[in-house]
């Protein structure tokens with residue numbers, strides 16, 4: 001293959017292949033022919049990253065170029081680029097960020113006395129968005145869009161570990177709707193769903209930012225309150241209980257009392273796993289039910 005043919009091969013590459021120098025200069029560009037994903041970038045050649053990008057983004061690229069030159073290994077980096085990264089465009093640009101996978105490799109020659117790398121930029125936005133959706137639904141309950149049980153187990157295990165290490169109190173509330181079965185039987189499943197969603201909305205409204213709510217099972221929920229002593233957690237549970245009672249009146253028809261029973265506990269030094277904490281919260285919830293429902297029991 002002669003030089004011309006080689007050049008034609010390089011120009012036909014679907015992903016853009018940049019040569020970037022240690023100071024951030026666009027030394028050369030090949031490929032980028034897949035017009036579904038890339039604009040023509042030939043005007044970049046000869047410019048510097050700092051002529052085109054906001055300083056923080058340009059700093060990021062120059063840092064990665066230098067890391068690749070120091071290590072000599074191929075580096076793989078995921079990064080986003082959006083209007084807010086481009087000089088001269090407003091921070092709130094109309095377009096969503098584009099996600100790239102950059103493969104960066106030091107080259108063994110210099111251009112104008114500067115070391116250079118090869119930077120292959122592949123648009124991975126579709127894969128990234130799909131992964132983001134999968135991560136979201138992997139952790140989220142479909143009906144309420146609260147976190148699911150899987151996420152609870154993971155978070156509670158982390159809270160237990162930080163309790164053991166830093167002695168930070170974390171309280172746990174287990175909630176169960178009272179008499180939901182009667183609502184389903186009399187008013188239909190759809191009405192039952194509406195009540196589950198209403199409780200989830202109340203939890204979202206009442207929680208602080210650091211708190212998290214989870215749908216544990218059918219009509220059972222868990223709330224985790226980091227940095228919260230049991231006394232404060234019980235007051236919070238009582239507030240939830242009365243908020244829900246007021247709200248539920250408008251949701252139910254006839255004489256079914258849809259209320260909520262709550263068991264409140266805190267992670268303790270005796271808990272050998274997060275399951276022990278959950279079992280204790282469940283037992284307290286059961287006590288609240290036995291005492292006539294619509295109650296908070298804490299320990």
Ligand SMILES: Nc1nc2c(ncn2[C@@H]2O[C@H](COP(=O)(O)OP(=O)(O)OP(=O)(O)O)[C@@H](O)[C@H]2O)c(=O)[nH]1
Pocket residue numbers: 143176177178179180181182184188189190191192193196217218219289293
């Ligand atoms: N509509 C609806 N109902 C659900 C859902 N998940 C569970 N349930 C119902 O919730 C009820 C839960 O059972 P229980 O807790 O024993 O019923 P309950 O009437 O609330 O009884 P108490 O808790 O003792 O007051 C069952 O009837 C389930 O069918 C759901 O996603 N939607």
